Amino acid sequence: MGGKIRGHAAQGSARIQAAAQATGKPAQLSYPVFCLRHLQTGHDIEDLLADDQAALIKRFRTLSKMEWGQIEQAPRHGLGKENIAQTSIKRALPGVVTKDVKLWALRYANNKPMVGFRNGAVFHVLWIDHSFDVYNH
Template identity: 35%
Template structure:
């Protein structure tokens, strides 16, 4: 009986590809990446400054829904949207309140900002190609950068 259930789960999840042990990237892999026109969010470099003390579960739920909406819009719509809506703006690195991580080199003069929720708190990071590297998530207005 357990085997039947396992087989059923395998069929249901057949669209998930296994991790390739081959270190070569094929044209198929490149084609998939190039066809993506929405933000890919990376949290590898996320700093804990504002989120560490946040106990508001609704904030994090709303934040995830916001990321989903940004992914649905795609880069073209993000670029034409207002900055306090679903758009993105650039801010000078000097506006960042916590220390910027050392791996962000001095030649990077501006960081990129999305609104993390509908309440104008910020999601600060660096867009490189299709990937938005999240550095800070502002849970309280003004925790991460000096708003104007």
């Protein structure tokens, strides 16, 4: 079973890379893909109220229609991103975050942040900061 998942992921990555090459767009102009695998306890989708869950999904959809370059240029309290220093995080950093990882906040309902990092086209969400308690604001 594990081999199928790895093989499937590799095949999917190849298809995404081929699609990017076919459009002639560099990776930084690609659209975002959201990964929720590394969500931390207490800051997961299940910890949100129903209205915030809906707002989060709508924000994923809105951002998915944009290119990374547009997100990087948009206002940080709108559809853009905000750089967050690792030293500002009030929670233990998960093992997937190494010293060289640059953390970002993207906003959803009422400027509530989701904090994570970008790796290529994928934004890995680590915390959905529904209580504004993950980092020093």
